[in-house]
Amino acid sequence: xxxxxxxxxxxxxxxxxxSIINCAYSNSASDYFIWYKQESGKGPQFIIxxxxxxxxxxxxRVTVLLNKTVKHLSLQIAATQPGDSAVYFCAERxxxxxxxxxSGTRLQVQP
Amino acid sequence: DSGVTQTPKHLITATGQRVTLRCSPRxxxxxVYWYQQSLDxxxxxxxxxxxGEERAKGNxxxxxxxxxxxxxxxxxxxxxxxxxxxxxxxxxxxPPGREETQYFGPGTRLLVL
Numbered sequence: 001x002x003x004x005x006x007x008x009x010x011x012x013x014x015x016x017x018x019s020i021i022n023c024a025y026s027n028s029a030s031d032y033f034i035w036y037k038q039e040s041g042k043g044p045q046f047i048i049x050x051x052x053x054x055x056x057x058x059x060x061r062v063t064v065l066l067n068k069t070v071k072h073l074s075l076q077i078a079a080t081q082p083g084d085s086a087v088y089f090c091a092e093r094x095x096x097x098x099x100x101x102x103s104g105t106r107l108q109v110q111p
Numbered sequence: 112d113s114g115v116t117q118t119p120k121h122l123i124t125a126t127g128q129r130v131t132l133r134c135s136p137r138x139x140x141x142x143v144y145w146y147q148q149s150l151d152x153x154x155x156x157x158x159x160x161x162x163g164e165e166r167a168k169g170n171x172x173x174x175x176x177x178x179x180x181x182x183x184x185x186x187x188x189x190x191x192x193x194x195x196x197x198x199x200x201x202x203x204x205x206p207p208g209r210e211e212t213q214y215f216g217p218g219t220r221l222l223v224l
Binding site: 032034036042043044045046049088091093096097098099100101102103104 | 113115123144153154155156159167171201203210211212213214215216217
């Protein structure tokens, strides 16, 4: 499959461990944030979102934390599985503007 | 499968040529977005259409244009192609009232030789 961002920061974890992927955003006026997962050769896949009036949101095996004070977003994946290996992007939105994507983090899950 | 379809999956062409990429949004979605993903630049927003009309423009070159048709499918036209236009081109769609939640298609990989 195609490679995306050959020089992306990489997080390597053992299968079964928890993963934490971090993202710093720049616009303090951003009011909506999304995490996407992109597997090799595929389009970005929606994982979870959070609005700026929240600081935590949980999904199935995933949790997103938002710290507006330091403009930081994180994605926590519980009990990481080999199928979680992918590139993860955070994206932010301000008002009705288009999404602005971060540069991505590659997650490698070691069996 | 997000429900967004894109054709073709791969496209190889020469510099100076013109190509058209096609996108069909998810059923019921009115918004269509186009993105370019290069190896060294991540996802770059190009343009958004809503129900046939242009709504937002990003870093789209003048050589590129897009449109959304009455049946809501969209086409991205790339002309006078250069080597640097080689990239993955993604289309995304979003449902009415939830425009911030975008669902991406599988992409078209363009290689300009």
